[in-house]
Amino acid sequence: MKHQAIVRHSDQIAPIDCPYGTVRRIVTGGEGNANVHVVRVTAGGAHYHQAYGETYYFLSGSGSLTIEEDTFTVGPGTVAFIPAGKVHALISDSEAPLEFIIFGTPPMSIDDERAAPRKPL
Numbered sequence: 001m002k003h004q005a006i007v008r009h010s011d012q013i014a015p016i017d018c019p020y021g022t023v024r025r026i027v028t029g030g031e032g033n034a035n036v037h038v039v040r041v042t043a044g045g046a047h048y049h050q051a052y053g054e055t056y057y058f059l060s061g062s063g064s065l066t067i068e069e070d071t072f073t074v075g076p077g078t079v080a081f082i083p084a085g086k087v088h089a090l091i092s093d094s095e096a097p098l099e100f101i102i103f104g105t106p107p108m109s110i111d112d113e114r115a116a117p118r119k120p121l
Contacts, residue, residue: 006031010038020044021097028110035104035115040097046089051114054088054104056080061098065090074098087120 008026015022021041028035046066056065062075067088072080074090082088092098108115 013038015040025110027107030107030109032107033105035102035107035110037102037104038099039102040099041090042092042095042097044088044090046087046120047117048087048120049084049104049115049117051084052104052106052108052112053084054082054102056082056100056102058098058100061092061096062094063090063092063098074100 006027010024010026013024013026015024018039018041020043021039023040024038026036026038028037056074056079058074058076058078058080060076062073065072065074065080065088067080067082067086072078074080090098104110104115110116
């Protein structure tokens with residue numbers, strides 16, 4: 001599928017409330033080469049995506065990211081790749097939110113069963 005060029009500004013996309021903060025879905029639903037979401041949260045409960053990998057690029061805040069059994073310190077400039085099917089969770093180490101960009105691949109609607117967050121068994 002050939003995509004059109006996309007140029008968007010995150011401050012022009014309305015934030016969507018999520019359990020621990022907000023998400024701005026800048027490019028989503030298969031519009032480009034990856035879903036691009038800007039997230040501001042204090043925590044993210046343990047979950048996985050059946051067939052959707054995520055790359056996080058942290059902009060601000062500090063905290064920890066757990067992927068399966070490993071826990072990593074995160075902060076501005078940290079990049080993390082989370083393959084599809086891997087359980088992951090994160091938490092801020094203060095009341096300040098973690099702000100990061102998610103590049104999700106393959107691009108698809110977050111409502112697609114393959115991309116939707118699932119609780120671990």
